[in-house]
Amino acid sequence: MRITALAGGVGGARFLRGLLRHLEHRSATASGEAPTRITVIGNTGDDITLFGLRVCPDIDTILYTLGGGVHEGQGWGRADETHSLATELAALGATPQWFTLGDKDFATHVYRSQLLGRGMPLSQVVSRLSARWGLPDLGVTLLPMTDTPVETHVVVEEDGEQRAIHFQEWWVRHQAALPAERFVVAGLDQATAAPGVLDAIRETDVVLLPPSNPVVSIGIILGVPGVRDALRGTRAPVVGVSPLVGGRPVRGHADACLRAIGVEESSAGVAGLYEDFLDGWLVDEQDPMPAGRPSARSRLEVEHRPLLMSSVDAAADLAGAALDLGLRLREDRASRVTA
Amino acid sequence: MRITALAGGVGGARFLRGLLRHLEHRSATASGEAPTRITVIGNTGDDITLFGLRVCPDIDTILYTLGGGVHEGQGWGRADETHSLATELAALGATPQWFTLGDKDFATHVYRSQLLGRGMPLSQVVSRLSARWGLPDLGVTLLPMTDTPVETHVVVEEDGEQRAIHFQEWWVRHQAALPAERFVVAGLDQATAAPGVLDAIRETDVVLLPPSNPVVSIGIILGVPGVRDALRGTRAPVVGVSPLVGGRPVRGHADACLRAIGVEESSAGVAGLYEDFLDGWLVDEQDPMPAGRPSARSRLEVEHRPLLMSSVDAAADLAGAALDLGLRLREDRASRVTA
Numbered sequence: 001m002r003i004t005a006l007a008g009g010v011g012g013a014r015f016l017r018g019l020l021r022h023l024e025h026r027s028a029t030a031s032g033e034a035p036t037r038i039t040v041i042g043n044t045g046d047d048i049t050l051f052g053l054r055v056c057p058d059i060d061t062i063l064y065t066l067g068g069g070v071h072e073g074q075g076w077g078r079a080d081e082t083h084s085l086a087t088e089l090a091a092l093g094a095t096p097q098w099f100t101l102g103d104k105d106f107a108t109h110v111y112r113s114q115l116l117g118r119g120m121p122l123s124q125v126v127s128r129l130s131a132r133w134g135l136p137d138l139g140v141t142l143l144p145m146t147d148t149p150v151e152t153h154v155v156v157e158e159d160g161e162q163r164a165i166h167f168q169e170w171w172v173r174h175q176a177a178l179p180a181e182r183f184v185v186a187g188l189d190q191a192t193a194a195p196g197v198l199d200a201i202r203e204t205d206v207v208l209l210p211p212s213n214p215v216v217s218i219g220i221i222l223g224v225p226g227v228r229d230a231l232r233g234t235r236a237p238v239v240g241v242s243p244l245v246g247g248r249p250v251r252g253h254a255d256a257c258l259r260a261i262g263v264e265e266s267s268a269g270v271a272g273l274y275e276d277f278l279d280g281w282l283v284d285e286q287d288p289m290p291a292g293r294p295s296a297r298s299r300l301e302v303e304h305r306p307l308l309m310s311s312v313d314a315a316a317d318l319a320g321a322a323l324d325l326g327l328r329l330r331e332d333r334a335s336r337v338t339a
Numbered sequence: 340m341r342i343t344a345l346a347g348g349v350g351g352a353r354f355l356r357g358l359l360r361h362l363e364h365r366s367a368t369a370s371g372e373a374p375t376r377i378t379v380i381g382n383t384g385d386d387i388t389l390f391g392l393r394v395c396p397d398i399d400t401i402l403y404t405l406g407g408g409v410h411e412g413q414g415w416g417r418a419d420e421t422h423s424l425a426t427e428l429a430a431l432g433a434t435p436q437w438f439t440l441g442d443k444d445f446a447t448h449v450y451r452s453q454l455l456g457r458g459m460p461l462s463q464v465v466s467r468l469s470a471r472w473g474l475p476d477l478g479v480t481l482l483p484m485t486d487t488p489v490e491t492h493v494v495v496e497e498d499g500e501q502r503a504i505h506f507q508e509w510w511v512r513h514q515a516a517l518p519a520e521r522f523v524v525a526g527l528d529q530a531t532a533a534p535g536v537l538d539a540i541r542e543t544d545v546v547l548l549p550p551s552n553p554v555v556s557i558g559i560i561l562g563v564p565g566v567r568d569a570l571r572g573t574r575a576p577v578v579g580v581s582p583l584v585g586g587r588p589v590r591g592h593a594d595a596c597l598r599a600i601g602v603e604e605s606s607a608g609v610a611g612l613y614e615d616f617l618d619g620w621l622v623d624e625q626d627p628m629p630a631g632r633p634s635a636r637s638r639l640e641v642e643h644r645p646l647l648m649s650s651v652d653a654a655a656d657l658a659g660a661a662l663d664l665g666l667r668l669r670e671d672r673a674s675r676v677t678a
Contacts, residue, residue: 052453088446092471103442107427114391
């Protein structure tokens, strides 16, 4: 089986870890099944250069989470982390100081920056980092959405003046509390999907959208030229998980992002962003969802269920439900073709 | 009073710390004396780029030593250091692993590399680092010998084949145990002395040469175009401290370096390297030194005394002796001009 997932940071990483747990259980009960290959297309839209080093927050969160090195409480960064380097940079007066980088985490950025500086494409760097975190052994191929450096800026209004700040400054420093006028992803329209990205969407059995931010994570991946078309054209069902419960994000600031782009802060609103390619949609038990809302490809199959990933097992249940829905839609489709 | 010193790493830094201690005592006994200004011209010939970051070992040793942050036992690197980043880089398979870099030390290299990457000259970067370590308050201006990146390579012979390795690989990894055929300082002949370097030699009261390596520390500074001429032309006396005791270096591998360039491993041999500008020379009590060996400028004034800097106070005594000799030679000269 081949699964392709588009993923942002913490929510995406936890969903994927749940998916791996689910597949473990599945293969334990159904012996003889061929191992599942998972291709993850990671968001690089919130990448940032700090202290001259290239930082890829979403990619690293996926690496650390799947590789067992993540700081569980935070959801990002490394477990058992120290902060000598950041403390010394502060003593040197280096800025910014609002982005937390631990010593172990710094090693990732130093290594990546060194390889990028030699001219290695980001996708190859991510492949090396994946090897360090054992992703190949898990059957996971992690691809950055693009090798082209892109950066998301947020246009905010303060004291009647508009100015653009880096997405991370808005997200981390201001906790998305400054009302955003719009997002500008510098370089995105000229970006090229990284090698393997479009094929992973076209030639797969199921495409999954974890409950990642629909605007600044999944939304940015969708903006990479060719990705949206590949999703529209793939024969694999596309199943998403709503990032909202009762109109509010479980974590992060998806509501503020939706407000900024003028989209209703609801699971239905998010489904609308995906309506040209979405086949299945998992929403919270209590969330209203216009029944049988038509999508461009077919009727949208909506399933109500608990969305909270309060443990790895809960995430495994959720990922399993998304996968099962995808496989069912795939069988339906196959039988329709046969019939 | 103005003092200018040419300095390498550990030996130079400890001598300079001794000089500051000596000047403290001096000003405590002679109140009303104007504060002394010390300009240190630091060697950048053994700089190296590691993990894409620019490392300036000698400059940093001076900063850490004078600023009170040095690892006293090692003589280089930071006190109370951790090594998370290097451990993680090793897990990533990044090389080399023979050069020890601690987490606090890494911050210096990250900060420097960021500023250099923005186009800031090294001398301005060093000025910022100096501020962090309080050098201005000590009356010390630290200048890199040049803003031009230079790198020393060592030609070694192994199994009948000659090959060039970076100086640090020879020095740190091989502990100078591979016989060196010669040193090649890439970029040195095209380098320009950093702003202030030549003036600091020409317009000063005393020039001091700490017991730094005469070949790969002081010798490289002397190779910066204009430096040797400035030393020959300055009216200030130039007083050096031999780095050898009984033909052997107190620390480091000055003997191996002298062998490589075919110079006698003795205080007399080292003085010969400086003979076109040296006025005063401090050698160990038991070291033979051809009495009254003529220098190009005048007779060379040789003083025998203990050279071991076994404590800050011992270093202060040594630096004080060098300074006193310089001031005496200066007075002699002034009285000759008057007479």
